[in-house]
Amino acid sequence: MADIVIFYELPERELNNAYLLKAEFERRGYSVALKDYWNYHEIVFPIKKKPKLVIAHSGYDNKDLERFTARFRPKIDKMLNMRYEQVIAERILNSTLHYPREYLKHMSFICWSEHIKEEMMKQGIPEKNLAVTGDIKTDFSNELFDSFYKTKEELGKEFGLDYQKEWVLFISSFTFNEYDPDEFLIRLNNNLEDGKYMQKWDIETKKIFMDWVKKFLEDHPEKEFIYRPHPAENNVVTEDINMSALEEKYPNFHYIGKYAIQEWVRPCDYLNTCLSTSIIDVYLLKKQCNILRPVPLDPGFDNPLLLHADYIDSYEDFEKANTNKSDNPFPISDEDVEKYYYFGDKLAYEAICDYAEKMIADDSFKNDFYPSNPTFSRIKFIIKKSLAFPKGLPTVFKSAIKNKSSRKSAMEPGNKNAEKISKIIKGK
Template sequence: MGLDFLFLYEHIVREFENDALIMAELERRGYSVALHQLMDRKKLKYYFWKKPKVIVPSAMYDNETLNSFVYNNVGKLDKVVNLHWEQVLSREQEEREFYSFTENARKCTHICWGEKAKERIVRKGVPENNAVVTGAVQLDFLYPMFDGYFKSRDELAAEFSLDTSKRWLCYVSSFSCAFMDDKEVEELNAMTDLDFAGFKAVGARSMEVTLEWFDRLLSEPGYQDAELIYRPHPCEWQSPPLAEMKKKHKNFHVISDYSVKQWVKCSNTILTWMSTSIAEIYFAKKSCVVVRPEPLFDDYDPVTFAGVNAADSYEKLKTALDTSETPFPIDEGELKSHYDVDYDYPAYMRICDLLEWTIKNPPRDYPFSEGYTPRFNLLKFVALFVFKALNTLCVDPNWFFFLGKKTAADVKRYMGYYSKARLSRGQVRKKINELRGYIDKADIQKREIK
């Protein structure tokens, strides 16, 4: 028996609960679904007896992505719906073809959170019929129908040794490149035609100064009892400065568990550098401070942060935190123009409508046509199988020292990434069942699918 929809995810905290919400609604409509991590071993069943009718990847940029995400996971398949998790970009990124899709990736169907994203990718060459505005599913969790879904402050306090009687400050980090090695930065530069070396440099400097400010803040009489929760970016791990801060301040916590929304809901004030999760902060009606030790150029700054009122000194940071009510730091109109919000018909319903239309009708377009030649990556197929086996057997990556320091470091990095991004079938099923309860209770009736 074949599979209806196969979802591909990269980062748990960014994507899992969003994917699970869409999958839960699809199951309610009678369809079969599965979730697969991009770094997990390739599964022959998805090429043959459980080949999906529709594949739903986390991203789709060019022929290389088409080859890696689609062909090397399921073979040829023209029904590709891109969840398109990177939509709020910098001015420089908006001008690069990579982020607005090139080659046969343009022939896939692309989900857009609002008209701004649709206008951008259509202007860059995506056929208008292939760009569909659905709203942003991550914002659905802030709707009244999900009251009670997130853990309470008491539950988080018990799990992470936090004090509910104290003020919670949550810093949402975007220092994704600060500790990347030169090889990783060069790969990003080549792939996107952008200066990630410069982004890494400004990120490293900003992170260093931000932590200095936090060190100073947590030594102030009014903040020695506050809980400062540092939520790292999914690509940010093995960071020595964070380990030092944890040692120095018992009320400084580095917690990567759960989504940004979970910590936004339970914290008193949210701080960030340039995280696009500022949308969740805004729609959750939370106090927010943008912390910027130095300015960000348009090359790196998300367009929604244009004209941001940032705390660019320790004194301004302290003043902002001491003030009970401060204006939201970015232009609300600009932010809302990037998100199509319909409180009567959430984004997960609109996305499921699109997926249901896709499975019932001929493809909108044909990515596996002229302009793209499929290429099976045997080396990656074998490597991912080996990494999965090593992870399952709990093999210490340091044992690979005999292959050379560089190779051993690469093995350790990939195994670390895989172990952080891995979900068991039981975890996936539990989350779908949990969300199904909220969906069934809301009982939103689907609209006519056009």
């Protein structure tokens, strides 16, 4: 087994980050294995050798923790949590839902800024277990990775976009639909009432926004419009049909989930979002971005980066913002960015690997991560799956036997990105 095991959940958000860490760890002499969180192979056939360090993409409580520990036959004792969601709405933070709980508090955690570190310390996490490194995703906006990305012409040829036209990008943050069960709404928010509020806002906002899009497509056939769904966007069958119908009706509309968001920020001429933290990628590339708010949002539910931003709330302003280049100040301030994102002398991936090496060398980072026996956890997971979602049980076993992800994804693991990133790291 590898020295270091890195888990990822949402490939579009995390896989390139995992490749980057892998390349740097290997440069430093470690062996590394990447594991898909939705691949159940190790749940049925657990890993027999204990790694020196396990890196988790996220996690909040014992239930999340056991999804990692159950994959190993020996007890693992050193874990680092990337905690990929750190810029969180006030209502959710006040509920402590997005802070680690129970045995998971024994992990070490990556913090994107000193402010976030201080908030984690208030939750009882020892300072020693908190590393302020910045957000690894922002590394890909550094000039070091310019050669990693496709050109506008290459993307145009791949997806049928006219690369000689101006491109308008919408970075979606719509993750709710009308069929979401109460358990899902509670899971993403601090209670059912808040969950239903966000569900209602999400659905109403998307409906009005899509009306804007249709009118814009009709008014401006000279522009290419790219709808980039959130990696966790819940595309029910009816929505897939609706998006396909739009693509069929409007040749200049493109619904594309493939590739990480940084791939699309670079070539696009006009950028838009409602709530996405990916606005930081736009900021770092020194491009303009429009914050769309056709429906007002309670500040307690808002992305804290966007609380003081200038919003667009009408089609007329939306059209103007996406047809006339502007030299207006960026809609969020440097001070708000620096509160949530640290940029030090090193890139984040280097600082993360430095801290990981410290953890590997220092046995004071060893901890107990076992609310229950690993074998019992595996059996419990399978029983719970069969009782709660019996139709999904075959999916678990199919994933386990074939050693493949159980989740359909727009960005499958592949060697091309890994090779490009490795080449960049080795050639520094």
